[in-house]
Structures are given as C-alpha cells and as structure tokens.
Amino acid sequence: MEALDVALPAETLERPAPKPKPRLRVGVFAAAQRQPRWVIDALGRIATSECARIAVLALGLAAPEATAPLWSLYARLDRRLFGAGPDAAELLDVITEIPHEERIGLAAPASIVQWRGKVAALDLDVALALDDVDDGLLEGLARYGVWRFCAGEAAASMDPLACAREVAEGAPLTTTGLKVKLADGGGERLVYASAARTNAFSASRNRDEALRKSAAFAVRALGELHRSGAQWLERCPECVSSAPARAAPGLKVAAGDVARLGARAAWRGAQKLLAVDQWSIAYRFEETRGVVADLAGFRRLVPPRDRLWADPFALAVAGRHFIFFEEMPFATGKAHIAAVEIARDGSCSKPRRVLERDYHLSYPFLFEHDGGLYMVPESSANRTVDLYRCVAFPNRWKLERTLLRGVRCADATLHHDGTRWWMFAASAPEGGALDDELHLFHADRLEGDWRPHERNPVKSDVRSARPAGALFRDEQGLCRPAQVGAPRYGAAVAIQRILRLTPTEFAEREARRIQPARADRVLGIHTYNHSGGLTVMDGFAYRLRNPLARPRG
Numbered sequence: 001m002e003a004l005d006v007a008l009p010a011e012t013l014e015r016p017a018p019k020p021k022p023r024l025r026v027g028v029f030a031a032a033q034r035q036p037r038w039v040i041d042a043l044g045r046i047a048t049s050e051c052a053r054i055a056v057l058a059l060g061l062a063a064p065e066a067t068a069p070l071w072s073l074y075a076r077l078d079r080r081l082f083g084a085g086p087d088a089a090e091l092l093d094v095i096t097e098i099p100h101e102e103r104i105g106l107a108a109p110a111s112i113v114q115w116r117g118k119v120a121a122l123d124l125d126v127a128l129a130l131d132d133v134d135d136g137l138l139e140g141l142a143r144y145g146v147w148r149f150c151a152g153e154a155a156a157s158m159d160p161l162a163c164a165r166e167v168a169e170g171a172p173l174t175t176t177g178l179k180v181k182l183a184d185g186g187g188e189r190l191v192y193a194s195a196a197r198t199n200a201f202s203a204s205r206n207r208d209e210a211l212r213k214s215a216a217f218a219v220r221a222l223g224e225l226h227r228s229g230a231q232w233l234e235r236c237p238e239c240v241s242s243a244p245a246r247a248a249p250g251l252k253v254a255a256g257d258v259a260r261l262g263a264r265a266a267w268r269g270a271q272k273l274l275a276v277d278q279w280s281i282a283y284r285f286e287e288t289r290g291v292v293a294d295l296a297g298f299r300r301l302v303p304p305r306d307r308l309w310a311d312p313f314a315l316a317v318a319g320r321h322f323i324f325f326e327e328m329p330f331a332t333g334k335a336h337i338a339a340v341e342i343a344r345d346g347s348c349s350k351p352r353r354v355l356e357r358d359y360h361l362s363y364p365f366l367f368e369h370d371g372g373l374y375m376v377p378e379s380s381a382n383r384t385v386d387l388y389r390c391v392a393f394p395n396r397w398k399l400e401r402t403l404l405r406g407v408r409c410a411d412a413t414l415h416h417d418g419t420r421w422w423m424f425a426a427s428a429p430e431g432g433a434l435d436d437e438l439h440l441f442h443a444d445r446l447e448g449d450w451r452p453h454e455r456n457p458v459k460s461d462v463r464s465a466r467p468a469g470a471l472f473r474d475e476q477g478l479c480r481p482a483q484v485g486a487p488r489y490g491a492a493v494a495i496q497r498i499l500r501l502t503p504t505e506f507a508e509r510e511a512r513r514i515q516p517a518r519a520d521r522v523l524g525i526h527t528y529n530h531s532g533g534l535t536v537m538d539g540f541a542y543r544l545r546n547p548l549a550r551p552r553g
Contacts, residue, residue, distance in 0.1 A: 024226055025055040025123060028098075029138060030130040031062040031106060034091040036160075039130060040098065041215035042149075047099045049219050051226035054098060056122055060106035062132065064091050065160045075204055082202035088211040089160065107137060116141060126225075128218065135181055144225060144233060145182040147191075149214060155179055155190060155239050163210040167203040172487035173462070174198045174210050178217045179239045188239035191224075192217040194460035196436045197486040209433055213460075216429075224455070275542040278303065279310035279490075281325060282537045285344050289472060289530040294517040295539055299346055305543060306330055309338075309351075311363040311378075311411075313470070316532020322394060323536055324375070326362035327351060337364045337377055339394045342534065354395040355388065363411045365470065366531075369446060374400070380408045380434060385425065387446070401447050410434040413467040413480075414446075421446055422501065424480065426466040427457070435485040438465040442503055451503075458506040462486050468493045469529040480508060481528045484515070490526035490540050491515070 026046055035043075047054045067075075079087075095103065102122070107115035119141045127142035129135055130149075138146045151162040153175060166174045177193040194213060199206035224232055282298035301323075303309040311326040321342045328335035336356035341349040355361060355377060363378035373390040375397060385404040388397040403412075409425035416422070423441040426434045437460045440453035459465045462485035469481035477497060484492035492515035499507040514537070516522045522539035529536050 021226060023050070024052040024125040024144075024222055026052050026126045026128055026222070027056045027058060027119065027122065027124040027142060028054055028094075028100075028128050028130065029058045029106065029133045030094065031060040031132040032064050033059045033061070033094055034064050035094045035130060036089040036211070037086070037092055038088040038211040038215045039149075040092045040094060041212070042218050043094065043098045045216065045219040046222065049222070052126070052219070052222045054100040055124060056102045056104060056119070057094065057098070057100045058104050058106050058119070059094065060133075065131070067160055071161065071164075078202055078204040082205050085208060087204075088208040106133070112137070126222065139181070140183060143183065144230065145180045145186070147178060147180050147218065147221075149176070149217070150179045150190075151176045151210075158214075161207070163207040164203040166198045167200070167206050170200070171198050174206055176210050176214045176217070178214075178221055180233060180236070182233065186234075189233060189236040190239045191221045191233065191236045192460075194436060195462055195486070196433060197462045197489065212429070213432055213436065227454075273545075275544050276305070276330060277308075277540065278305075278543040279308040279538050279540050281309050281312045281323060282539055283312070283314075283323065283342060284535045285321075285533055286530075286535055287533050289474075289535065291512075292514050292528070292535065292537075293512075294515060295520040295522065295525070295537065296517065298535075298537065300539075301340065301348065303327070305545070310538045311527050312536035312538055313364055313366045313529050314531040314534040314536045315366055315373075316534065317393060321532060321534045323534075324354065324364040324366060324394075325538075326364070327353070328360075328362075334360050335362050337361050337375070352395060355397050357382070363467075363527075365411075365413055367414060367470070369416075374446075376403070376412050376414060378409075378411050380410045383408060385409050385412045385423070403448055403450055404441065408432075408434065409439070411467040413470060415471045416446075417501070420444060421450075423450060424467050424471075433462075435466050435483065435489065436460055436462045438467075438482075440506060453506065454504045455506065459508075464494045464496055464508075464510060468527050470531075471498075472530065476511075479511065483526045484513065488524060490524035493525050493528045493537075495528075 028043060043054065046052050124142040126144050127138040127146045129138060129146050135146045149158045150156060151158050155177060163174050174196045178191050180189045180191050182189060196210055280303055281301040282295050284298045301309060307327060307329045309325050309327055313324045315322045315324065322339055323342055324337060324339045326335045327338040336353050338351045339354045340351050359379060359381040361377045361379055365376045367374055375388045376385060379386055383406055384402050386402050387400045389400045391398050407427060409427045412423055412425040414421060414423050421443045425439050427437060427439040428434050437457035439456045440458050441450045443450045464482040466483040466485060468483045471478060471480050480496045480498055482494045482496050483490065484494050492513050494513050495511045496508040497511040499509060514525055514528055516525055520539065522541045524540035525537055527538045
C-alpha cells in the first residue's frame with residue numbers, strides 16, 4: 001500500500017509539543033534528624049518520583065521520642081513470638097538517606113519571622129510536617145498547604161506508637177491516611193485514607209504493616225495533585241477531626257493492656273491446638289442468579305479434616321455442572337486447583353487435581369473467550385498473573401501467557417466490557433497484606449499489553465477491596481463481588497455496584513452484602529459465583545482436630 005501524502009496545516013506543524021509540568025517542590029520539616037524507617041521510605045519515594053522533588057529539609061535538633069519501658073519489653077517479646085519483619089519504626093538519618101536540594105535548620109523562637117521569610121523565598125508547593133513540628137509555624141509557606149500523616153478514626157497525627165493501640169483495644173480496623181491543612185484558612189482535607197484489618201494478636205505486626213503501607217500515601221497524593229491541580233484538593237473530603245495538630249506523645253501502655261494482649265494470644269494458641277480453620281463449599285441450583293443474602297438453601301461439600309476447599313467457580317459443560325476450587329492440605333500449606341462434578345440430586349464425583357505447580361495456587365478464575373476455556377489462578381507466591389488454556393477438559397491446562405510478571409497480585413478477576421479488557425486484583429508490596437488495596441489493569445487484547453490504571457490503587461479499604469468472584473450484570477448495571485476482610489478475614493462478601501470504569505476513573509458503591517447467618521453454622525464467606533444455573537460460595541468454620549487422624553497429602 002502506498003503512503004498517503006497528507007498536507008498538514010502550518011499551525012499544526014509549528015505547534016510545539018506540550019511542556020511537561022514542573023515537579024512539585026516539597027519541603028520536609030522535622031524536629032528530629034533521625035526519622036522512622038517508614039518515613040524515610042516515604043521521603044525516598046517522593047525524591048525519586050516524576051511528580052515531586054524535595055526542595056528543602058528543615059531539621060531541628062530534638063532527640064527522638066522515647067517509648068515507655070513496658071512497651072519496649074512487650075514489643076521485643078511480640079516480635080519474637082509472632083515473627084514480625086524489620087521494624088518500620090527503626091530510626092535512620094534522614095540527611096544521609098534522602099536526596100534533597102537544600103538543608104536548613106528549624107526555626108528558633110527568636111528568629112521565627114526571619115526564618116519564615118527564608119522558607120517563603122523557596123516557593124514551596126507542599127510543606128510536609130513530621131513528628132513534633134507545629135503546623136502553625138508552617139501556615140502560609142506552601143502553595144498547597146501543610147501535609148501530615150495521620151492515624152485512627154479521629155485522623156490524629158502519627159505518634160511513635162500509632163497503629164498499636166488498635167490491637168490493645170481490640171478494634172477491628174486500623175486506619176491510616178494523609179491530611180492537608182489548606183493554605184489561607186481553607187480547612188483540613190483528608191487526601192488519602194486506608195483501612196486495614198487489625199491483627200488481633202500482634203501489635204508489632206499490625207503496626208509494621210500499617211506503617212509500611214503508609215509510606216506510599218504521600219507520593220500517590222502528590223501524583224494526583226500534579227495531574228489535577230488545586231481543584232482535586234478542594235474536592236477531597238473535609239477532615240472533621242477535632243484532634244490537635246500533634247497528638248499527645250506515646251502510647252500509654254498499661255499492664256492491663258499487655259495482659260489483654262497476652263490473654264488473646266494464648267486463647268488463639270489454644271484454639272489452633274484444638275481446632276482448624278476450615279473452608280468448605282456451598283452450592284445451589286437456580287436457573288438465574290438470585291438475590292442471595294446468606295447460605296440458606298445451599299448444600300454443602302465438606303472436605304476431610306486434613307484440608308480446606310475454598311474459592312469455588314462454577315462451570316456448565318454440555319449439560320453437566322462442575323465446580324473448580326482451591327484445595328489445600330494443611331500438612332503442606334500449599335494449594336492446588338481441584339474440580340468436582342455436581343448433579344442436581346446432590347451427588348458429586350470424587351475431587352481430582354486439575355492444575356498444580358511447585359508454588360501455591362488458588363482462586364481459579366474461569367472464563368470463555370473465542371471458543372476456548374481459560375483459567376487465571378491466583379499465583380502471587382510466584383509473583384505472576386498467568387493465563388492457562390484448557391486443552392483437555394477438565395484436567396489438562398496449558399500455560400498460554402504470563403499477563404503480569406514481578407507483581408504480588410491476588411485473585412485476579414478479568415472482565416471484558418465489549419471494547420477493552422479489565423483486570424481487578426488485590427496487590428501489595430512484599431510483606432504487605434494482600435487484602436487492603438484494589439488495583440486495576442487494562443488491555444486492548446486478552447494477551448496484553450496490560451497497563452496499570454492511572455489511579456492505582458483505586459481503593460484502599462479491607463472492607464471491599466479484594467475480589468470475591470466474577471463480575472456480573474443485574475437489572476441496575478455491572479456488579480463486582482468483593483471480600484469484606486474485617487473484623488476477620490472472609491467476614492462477608494460485598495456486592496459493589498460499579499459507577500465509573502475508564503482508564504482514568506473508577507468509582508463503585510456497596511449495593512448489598514452476603515454474610516453468614518446464625519443458622520449457617522459458618523463464621524465467614526469470601527467467594528460468590530454463578531454460571532450455567534449453578535451458584536457457588538464458600539464458608540469458614542472451626543472444626544475440631546482429630547488427634548488420631550494421619551495427615552494426607
């Protein structure tokens with residue numbers, strides 16, 4: 001084919017390429033030179049980002065805040081018992097760790113006016129306040145206000161033991177975020193918020209996971225500000241906290257708090273000795289997807305005592321019905337994908353392994369495309385999202401393509417909207433919980449290239465982030481089953497109604513919930529699927545151990 005000779009208008013030829021936006025200028029203000037590891041991580045992300053740079057470090061000479069001796073003793077024991085990783089609160093030198101353009105001291109009382117004039121001359125976009133720095137000192141010195149990390153329902157500023165008190169108090173959620181005190185008296189806005197399930201037994205693990213996750217908040221919010229400008233800040237929800245700019249230092253750990261934590265850990269240890277946390281499968285035949293509120297009317301497939309069955313997906317083939325699911329023997333702790341055939345009279349075949357690898361597999365997401373049957377099992381242990389094609393039903397599957405590599409994605413769920421492929425997945429960095437944050441990817445073709453959503457993670461809330469089954473449509477539109485991960489893992493399934501889904505936008509709201517009822521005799525549900533007239537879910541319950549049973553692999 002010959003090339004077309006098209007004459008472009010002169011103004012088109014002469015129009016210069018749009019200049020990239022300048023990076024935001026961030027000033028970091030801290031009373032102490034040594035800062036927690038998670039804060040250093042947050043500052044490092046800002047300094048190396050494409051949206052912002054650290055224009056100045058303004059540091060005081062204060063010593064880091066000391067923790068209570070009782071807490072220090074408890075934390076050492078906690079880490080030894082529960083295997084917490086590197087301490088997110090370990091203190092490091094911010095000067096040697098973080099690239100910055102200029103460094104000044106923090107204001108002395110006698111020179112505040114002169115100091116403020118010097119800072120104002122730096123033309124900062126954002127003032128990031130840490131530790132005991134008074135927000136009032138920084139008011140009016142940055143175009144987009146004073147930013148500060150926060151924690152708790154009251155959005156109080158981070159103190160040295162933030163995210164530990166939730167464990168002591170038995171709170172179901174640990175919330176962290178980032179708030180902004182706008183310039184010119186514009187009030188406070190919550191520009192980033194995240195809710196995680198509280199670790200019921202380890203304050204150190206709970207704190208580390210929450211703080212490590214919080215290290216990403218500032219660069220994400222700065223990226224949105226860089227893209228959208230001041231209008232985005234003004235649209236953020238108002239921060240209704242009446243908490244002071246700086247919370248009272250330290251967590252007053254009492255002997256009673258430590259005793260409650262110890263009793264909770266002992267109870268959980270005894271529970272694990274006497275019983276197993278076992279998932280089983282529930283199913284019901286119905287020609288169209290009904291409105292399900294709980295497991296009433298469902299039949300059960302209960303596994304042997306030595307394993308669990310979870311993450312069921314239904315499939316109809318030539319008038320026969322199958323359930324694919326995760327099967328995990330407790331002795332190995334590594335799951336594979338299995339399948340059973342189910343008849344309407346309740347009879348079922350013996351489970352057979354259909355896909356196994358030398359790493360953990362679960363959540364066998366099934367779908368048909370161009371006449372073929374495909375599966376995307378959860379393989380976060382391998383740091384991949386893999387696409388398999390069925391070559392001989394039901395137990396021969398060929399690895400067709402790796403869709404994503406080098407990422408920890410759980411429960412990848414694909415959806416085609418008629419023009420574009422979408423992938424919903426829970427994702428987290430190494431060591432982080434996979435239940436809190438929903439990431440989106442999209443592609444023009446199933447095989448890729450898969451691109452991350454501009455606003456990833458599009459949700460950071462353990463109560464509705466992680467996928468719980470295939471998307472479906474009802475009379476009001478597109479729905480997404482999501483796991484409710486608090487107060488326990490797999491507490492319920494939330495049916496989320498998707499309101500906007502584009503490469504630059506995502507919004508959804510909860511339409512209803514499926515949760516265990518007293519009559520169900522289960523404590524949780526975390527998967528919901530329907531296909532070919534068969535609805536499947538799973539249920540979690542405690543099951544007493546049989547000391548005479550021999551583990552089967």
